[in-house]
Amino acid sequence: MPAVPDHPVSAMADDAAALPSWCIDANGLRTALSTGPARDWMVEVIEETGSTNADLTQACRTADWSEQARVRVAYRQTAGRGRQGRPWQGQAGLTFSVAMPLALAPAQLSGLSLAVGLALAEALEDCDAALGARVGLKWPNDLQIDGRKLAGILIESVPAGPRRVWAVIGIGLNLVRDARMEAALGRELAGVAEALPGFLPSRDPTRILGAVLDRLAAMRLAFLETGFAPMAPRWSARDAFRDEPVRLLHDGALLAEGLARGVDGDGHLLLETAEGLQRIASGEVSLRGAAA
Numbered sequence: 444m445p446a447v448p449d450h451p452v453s454a455m456a457d458d459a460a461a462l463p464s465w466c467i468d469a470n471g472l473r474t475a476l477s478t479g480p481a482r483d484w485m486v487e488v489i490e491e492t493g494s495t496n497a498d499l500t501q502a503c504r505t506a507d508w509s510e511q512a513r514v515r516v517a518y519r520q521t522a523g524r525g526r527q528g529r530p531w532q533g534q535a536g537l538t539f540s541v542a543m544p545l546a547l548a549p550a551q552l553s554g555l556s557l558a559v560g561l562a563l564a565e566a567l568e569d570c571d572a573a574l575g576a577r578v579g580l581k582w583p584n585d586l587q588i589d590g591r592k593l594a595g596i597l598i599e600s601v602p603a604g605p606r607r608v609w610a611v612i613g614i615g616l617n618l619v620r621d622a623r624m625e626a627a628l629g630r631e632l633a634g635v636a637e638a639l640p641g642f643l644p645s646r647d648p649t650r651i652l653g654a655v656l657d658r659l660a661a662m663r664l665a666f667l668e669t670g671f672a673p674m675a676p677r678w679s680a681r682d683a684f685r686d687e688p689v690r691l692l693h694d695g696a697l698l699a700e701g702l703a704r705g706v707d708g709d710g711h712l713l714l715e716t717a718e719g720l721q722r723i724a725s726g727e728v729s730l731r732g733a734a735a
Contacts, residue, residue: 465537465618465644467516467652475653480660484541486514493522495540496599496613503542503601503609512663513542514656535621535634536594537648540613541656543663548606552598554671554710556584556725558662559596559612561678566658567635570651574638579683582703582712583725586616587683588633590732593617614655618648672708679705688733689714691723698728 467488476482492498495515502513516539545552560580568575579587586594594616601609620634635651636642665673679685684703691698691714701716711722712730 465518465648468646468649471646471649472653475650476656479653479657480664481512481653481656484512484514484656484660486516486656488516488518490517491519491521492517494520494613495538496597496611497522499540499542499609499611500599500601503603503611506609508544508603508607510544512544512660515540515542516652535619535624536615536617537652538613538615539652540611541659542601543610543612543659544603545608545610545663545667546606547608547667549600549602549608551670552600552608552610554674554706554708555610555666556596556598557582557678557706557710558666558671558674559598559614559659560584560586560594561674561681562658562662563594563596563614563616563655564681565677566654567651569654569658570647571639573640574635577638578681580678580681581683582706582730583710583728588638590683591631591633593633593635612659616651616655618642618644670708671710675706675708675710682706684730684732690731690733692729692731699723700733703730 469488472486476484476486492515495517499513499515516537520538557580564575564578564580564586567578577588578593581587584596584598585592594614597613599611599613601611603609617632617634619636620632625632635647639647662674682703682705685705687703688700689703690700699714699716699721701714701721704713704715704720706712707722709722711724714721714723
């Protein structure tokens with residue numbers, strides 16, 4: 444059952460006029476989850492924290508193993524982290540983490556970040572078909588609209604015994620575009636509001652969160668049974684860089700370049716190069732369009 448603050452919280456506490464307020468409706472979320480695969484998940488919504496991923500990672504280290512996932516949503520994160528340890532603050536978006544129990548060995552988690560991204564994209568399509576049609580996937584863990592970042596995913600794992608692991612999945616989904624964040628990053632971002640007609644901050648974050656949690660719960664069951672491989676064709680169909688020239692970078696250094704040809708059943712990027720088709724594991728590699 445969701446535990447939710449009893450009043451809306453501004454998406455940007457120090458400049459409330461800059462962005463619309465948004466809130467999670469506890470009753471609406473409870474209803475949305477009541478019959479779906481995430482109905483038994485523990486959901487907590489808080490006003491502010493340093494990092495929801497850090498909160499759940501610490502909780503998983505001391506928690507007894509359970510088949511019940513835990514969700515922690517924060518209206519504001521002050522010490523969030525992106526890939527490669529980059530600092531990140533959630534202000535204009537739906538920012539949350541899921542501690543997902545998986546009865547798998549760590550080596551069997553290959554492709555999980557892609558499976559999460561696919562679930563997130565399909566959840567947005569559940570909310571609105573036109574919105575879903577505009578969302579593309581960027582390997583290995585971003586969502587885009589028209590080449591602009593819409594969402595990011597960060598996964599950390601906490602061992603819980605033989606063939607047992609908590610996957611702590613952090614998700615930041617831009618609800619609106621944040622001009623100050625765009626200025627700080629030096630690039631444009633995307634937001635759900637621009638692609639979802641009639642977006643209401645008082646309503647739509649709740650139904651989006653409900654749809655995402657149900658899709659993640661369904662993905663979890665499928666991943667436990669068959670891994671990422673059956674999802675690979677669906678991911679490749681949404682690949683924002685499919686058949687386009689791309690460059691792979693590590694700490695700014697060029698590692699490889701070629702044509703993106705989708706992904707394989709392990710979540711590896713298929714890169715067609717002058718030397719032939721290569722399978723690239725994600726690690727800390729960043730993908731860019733060749734023009735960038």
